[in-house]
Amino acid sequence: MSFMDDVIDAVANVSVITKMEVLGFNAPEDDYKLLTEFINDAVVLYLTEEIVEQCISIRKEQPVKLPDAIIAATAVVYGMDLITRNTSDFQNIHGLKVVNPHLL
Secondary structure: OHHHHHHHHOOOEEEHHHHHHHHOOOOOHHHHHHHHHHHHHOEEEOOOHHHHHHHHHHHHHOOOOHHHHHHHHHHHHHOOOEEOOOHHHHOOOOOOOEEOHHHO
């Protein structure tokens, strides 16, 4: 819980892909409002040439879906841990630390 308290108290960083995935979900109005507020409060990390190159490298090494590769590349380029419950899609990506908050 202390880990998640630190994450919640800090400004979240999200990939532009995460923004598109989260806000593209057909959630009930109250949930969508909460998700929108979260994204609006977060720092959205947009694609850069370095992220694109890292994404290409990841996809050459691992069979990763493009959106997941972009999210992973963003975390690697910025030297950030990736917090996700979906750890299986991010296994074996060189230089990426994945944290499942449900296992802490």
